[in-house]
Amino acid sequence: MERCGWVNQDPLYLAYHDDEWGVPVHDDxxxxxxxxxxxxxxxxxxxxxxxxxxxxxxxxxxxxxxxVALYDDAKVExxxxxxxxxxxxxxxVASAIRxxxxxxxxxxEFGSFSAYLWxxxxxxxxxxxxxxxxxVPVSTELSDKISKDLKRRGFNFVGTTIVYSYLQAMGVVMxxxxxxxxxxxxxx
Numbered sequence: 115m116e117r118c119g120w121v122n123q124d125p126l127y128l129a130y131h132d133d134e135w136g137v138p139v140h141d142d143x144x145x146x147x148x149x150x151x152x153x154x155x156x157x158x159x160x161x162x163x164x165x166x167x168x169x170x171x172x173x174x175x176x177x178x179x180x181x182v183a184l185y186d187d188a189k190v191e192x193x194x195x196x197x198x199x200x201x202x203x204x205x206x207v208a209s210a211i212r213x214x215x216x217x218x219x220x221x222x223e224f225g226s227f228s229a230y231l232w233x234x235x236x237x238x239x240x241x242x243x244x245x246x247x248x249x250v251p252v253s254t255e256l257s258d259k260i261s262k263d264l265k266r267r268g269f270n271f272v273g274t275t276i277v278y279s280y281l282q283a284m285g286v287v288m289x290x291x292x293x294x295x296x297x298x299x300x301x302x
Contacts, residue, residue, distance in 0.1 A: 118294045119247040122161065130164055136300050138239055138285035140228040145284060146217055147177035150210045152280045153271030154201050160279070169199025174210060182214035209271045216268040231286060234260055240281075241288045241301045250289050253278045 121131045139145055151170060155163040163170075173193055175181040185193075193200065193207050200207075217227055224230040234256065244250050257278035264272040272280075281287040290297040 115295050116293050136288050142227045145227050146179040173197040173200050179214040179217050185211045213269050239288050244291045
């Protein structure tokens with residue numbers, strides 16, 4: 115069975131590629147989870163963050179954005195010095211809190227973060243038809259537009275490359291290459 119070329123043979127990574135990556139997500143908790151994880155990934159490999167995912171789940175209250183939005187300085191210090199298994203970067207931890215608050219403002223304005231995000235593509239995934247991994251861009255006009263709007267709304271760690279990776283993960287953009295078995299499942 116052929117997969118996208120970025121996948122290694124670790125069962126965790128295989129399961130992520132085969133079952134999650136590129137599958138359209140409309141659940142706000144899952145959308146927040148990946149927004150937090152993509153921000154944590156900045157400057158690191160996705161594989162590194164994926165291996166830490168369950169630690170993040172425990173440290174950030176199951177990715178409950180309402181609870182994360184209430185974190186104070188004491189909680190930041192606790193995460194930086196006691197939470198094992200997460201990237202202990204003050205800017206990234208503070209970003210999770212800031213983004214949780216911005217996430218809730220978007221929910222209040224649009225009814226859900228899903229409605230906001232999927233509104234950029236008129237509720238339909240962008241299906242690309244890449245022949246090889248080298249054809250897949252790291253950013254697009256869509257990720258530029260969403261990145262700019264997220265920043266305007268108070269989010270951070272949402273540069274265009276991070277946003278494009280987020281869109282791919284959440285299935286807003288389907289970037290499995292044509293030779294990948296998931297391409298056929300998700301492009302129809």
